[in-house]
Amino acid sequence: MTCLFDNYFAIPLTAHTYCKTIEMAFSLDAAYWQERWQQGATGWDIGQVAPPLQQFFDQLPQSSLRILVPGAGSGYEAQYLWDKGFRQLVVLDIAPAAIEAFRQRMPQFPESQIVCGNFFDHRGEYDLIVEHTFFCALHPSLRSAYAEQMFNLLAPGGLLAGLLFDDPMTDQPGPPFGGRRDEYLQLFSPRFQILTLERTEHSIAPRLGRELFVLLKKPNR
Numbered sequence: 420m421t422c423l424f425d426n427y428f429a430i431p432l433t434a435h436t437y438c439k440t441i442e443m444a445f446s447l448d449a450a451y452w453q454e455r456w457q458q459g460a461t462g463w464d465i466g467q468v469a470p471p472l473q474q475f476f477d478q479l480p481q482s483s484l485r486i487l488v489p490g491a492g493s494g495y496e497a498q499y500l501w502d503k504g505f506r507q508l509v510v511l512d513i514a515p516a517a518i519e520a521f522r523q524r525m526p527q528f529p530e531s532q533i534v535c536g537n538f539f540d541h542r543g544e545y546d547l548i549v550e551h552t553f554f555c556a557l558h559p560s561l562r563s564a565y566a567e568q569m570f571n572l573l574a575p576g577g578l579l580a581g582l583l584f585d586d587p588m589t590d591q592p593g594p595p596f597g598g599r600r601d602e603y604l605q606l607f608s609p610r611f612q613i614l615t616l617e618r619t620e621h622s623i624a625p626r627l628g629r630e631l632f633v634l635l636k637k638p639n640r
């Protein structure tokens with residue numbers, strides 16, 4: 420049996436593991452993500468920095484920005500930023516196997532800036548936080564906590580930049596969990612200035628027309 424989360428999350432499943440996956444979808448903890456990494460069930464991984472994010476990074480003015488990449492996975496966004504000279508960069512993922520894969524690919528990346536842990540437990544202050552298929556990996560019941568934690572982790576005037584699916588994907592038992600622009604407006608507008616929340620033309624082909632580029636600003640004090 421094949422359970423198609425979407426082309427990018429496709430995972431071949433037996434009837435037994437299908438049931439197990441449904442169960443796990445509602446406890447999307449470190450063990451769940453570690454297992455997906457260990458099984459190579461990482462269909463979300465596009466093997467490169469997402470083009471809309473690359474364009475955004477290319478316009479960033481100063482390399483001194485303090486940046487967090489949560490749910491970093493393989494860390495292509497972090498790698499791109501590092502290669503452009505951004506050094507105050509923290510990579511965070513809950514799955515030890517994801518962190519290990521990143522370490523192997525980026526041996527020069529400082530160990531003190533690699534965090535294996537839960538985003539919701541993380542503390543720090545950042546000028547920029549990068550979102551790429553992390554929001555959609557979290558159970559929808561965590562969305563309000565996600566918005567609050569992003570707010571808490573950003574310095575006044577700080578930015579949350581990323582890509583969010585503009586696709587409800589309602590018939591799926593597990594990640595990616597979809598969403599729509601109006602839901603995101605409702606979720607983020609109480610805390611953030613919405614600078615951009617628009618379809619991007621620069622998505623990779625299979626996600627074209629299904630992604631919004633999002634740029635949110637935490638108000639200055």
Ligand SMILES: C[S@@+](CC[C@H](N)C(=O)[O-])C[C@H]1O[C@@H](n2cnc3c(N)ncnc32)[C@H](O)[C@@H]1O
Pocket residue numbers: 447452453463464465489490491492493494511512513514517536537538539551552553556557
């Ligand atoms: C769908 S993948 C996205 C990876 C990467 N951002 C990308 O676009 O290729 C979601 C990632 O978030 C991590 N993750 C899930 N829940 C997390 C949490 N609560 N805290 C930190 N990382 C988490 C998973 O281990 C996984 O690597």
